[in-house]
Amino acid sequence: MAKNEIDDVSGVETTGHEWDGIKELNNPLPRWWLWTFYATIVFSIGYVIYYPAIPLLEGSTMGVSGVTNRSLLHDELARVEASKAGLVSRIDSTGLEDIRSDEELFRFAVAGGSSLYKVNCSQCHGSGAQGAPGYPNLNDDDWLWGGDLENIYLTIKHGVRNEDDDDARQSEMPAFGDGVLEPAQIADVTQYVLQLSSQEHDATAAKSGAAIYAENCAVCHGDDGKGGREFGAPNLADALSLYGNTAGLIAAQIAKPKHGVMPAWGLKLTEAEVKQLTVYVHSLGGGEQAATQ
């Protein structure tokens, strides 16, 4: 092997490589760099032994630790669950009213309920719980089945009109368009419902509608149209309506009513989760005090 040329200026041997007259000096690597490099090699041996490292046809070597991103996530979730366990068990064993009046439990329930709401409820009731036609707004004070803690709890736990839970809220408004009422009668009742909710209406039609209402509707919706929570019958005399309060939408609902279904969340969520959701929904602004103490 030919001896490499020594550079005149620096006195350092060149590598013999030359580009356009520029020659490369064969300086040694800085010592700190070299030692760092060796240290990384030593480290990598330990790493390969300890952690999953070498890809195989299926999966990879697991290393002695078996630590993977998946197991780390699992551990972290377990840690979070464990850190919540104390409060969750207290929620489990505490009545709804007492949860609401305990500062710590209330805050925990509202925070937990809020995230449970986003995962499970927001798809129908909206991310701000503002509802949509056919899906009740949970912020307002208009409750179909009652707005105190106990009733909200029952609605969430057992759901509405589902077939999975025997205790689900059940009620069905008959389709008055299927031969019960003539189209003209439906039009008259519609005018009466408009009158109940203080909207513009045809007074003559509403007057004859009132009689039809008393005969067919009042049994559930009440003589004054204020609804009946035991049947989930909506209040017709207020400013809010589930499916819309124009004449056309009201008539359509009388002739062939739509009925929403809500799942029984008690079958999917734990008792503590249902309780947290209850307290959260109750805190949205429309929560009512229990009727009797």
Next chain:
Amino acid sequence: MASDTNVETFDAEAVNAKHNRELYAARQKIHPKRASGSFRSLKWIIMAVTLGIYYITPWLRWDRGEFAPDQAVLVDMANRRFYFFFIDIWPHEFFFVAGMLVMAGIGLFLVTSTVGRAWCGYTCPQTVWVDLFLVVERFFEGDRNARIKLDAAPWNSAKIAKRASKHVVWLLIAVSTGGAWIFYFADAPTLLRDFITGNAAFVAYATVGVLTATTYVFGGLMREQVCTYMCPWPRIQAAMLDEHSLTVTYNDWRGEPRTRHAKKAIAAGEVVGDCVDCNACVAVCPMGIDIRDGQQLECITCALCIDACDGVMEKIGRDKGLISYSTLSTYNQNMALATGNTPGAGIQPQLVRPEGRLAAAVQHFNWRNVIRVRTAIYTAIYAAIGLGLIVALLMRSPLDVNVLHDRNPQFVQLSDGSIRNGYQIKILNMRTEPRSFSIALDGLAGATLKLEGSDLDQGDNSKIDVKANQLRNVRAFVTLSKDAIAAKTTDFAFKIVDTTSADTVAANVRFEAPSGTGQ
């Protein structure tokens, strides 16, 4: 080669002098000799003060009542509070810390542009701890010559004993340095007990471990290499010096030509400078340089060479200050004087010290040179930020309120047609005692307010308890009847009133109604 003056000559090599430095050479150990003189005394005092502040501060107590810690200086990470004597900073007031950091930066600029690298030479922790470590080294191994001899000596029991005791004491200092750090972050007496009994948090042990290692390695083993190779400051500070900044300067205009045989040279009629080439300045240098090579990146301006040289000058009856704090402009004027105003001409020391004493024409540092446009600007910025922070501190309210208007939904229609808006009211009680507040609406006629909270009777807004030094989040619902709504948006305010002191904070917010209402 003995000197013919009665000055001790040191066989000292400036290991970091440019001509002694090679790119790939291993570090040569520096054995700084103990210096004595006015700068050394000043450095002892600064060392005692800075170390004292560092070690003692966490143990100072400050009574804040039963609801807040009684540690004078405490960074409470868990509760997001920073306590500094009478100041108690919340996370949203972090600008105080940011402002102080800006002041520290500007202060460093100011100091550097006037007195040069004083930070490096006197107060930098690296300098202070290296000094401390050197004290220990000297105690066990003796001064420079003894240490050089010990280095070369074979490993016998005496050497092992000396080395071992030195490293043990170094480690003890390192541990207590790391240990003192953690006390700033938790109640010091409790943490000390927990730390010793093994009950402290892992992070406490890890922090002490890391800081012990860095103190031991940086202060004991790496020393000047930290300043020369790791620290960015020498590079940045070099850019901030100008011709009026003080640097440690070898005044070759009176020192050269140097000779160890002054008497012989004078007798031979040769030109002789003040420098007797005794190498005292090299022997004391902790950075391993020869200041006579001129200003260098390695020089931290610790001024120990000034002390060493002044001692020699005193002994041989010359004026002190052959090595001195001097500015480039002073130096240039004196150099011009010594060379007879002929650039490039040889130095003629008799021009600057005709009678053996320095001539009156020789320039000395004048404190008036400190006042320059540049330093005035630095001072102005420094003072402006400082005053701003003091004003902010004095005007700071111990009660702060943030109100967030619900955005989803912006408003809710209720069954009677009225419109309700929801708000999150955050009340920050920055006093270290519990307080009660009432909330009232201002500027929204006919509105009703309902609060949601575990201890709040719905409708009662007169007593909202907020714990000492805590934030409380209250849900507020404001309802306005259909007829009372005047516009789509109405501005109003929540008035939060302390029920005892009547401190009031108003938070301006909006009431939103559906499009078309009120028109």
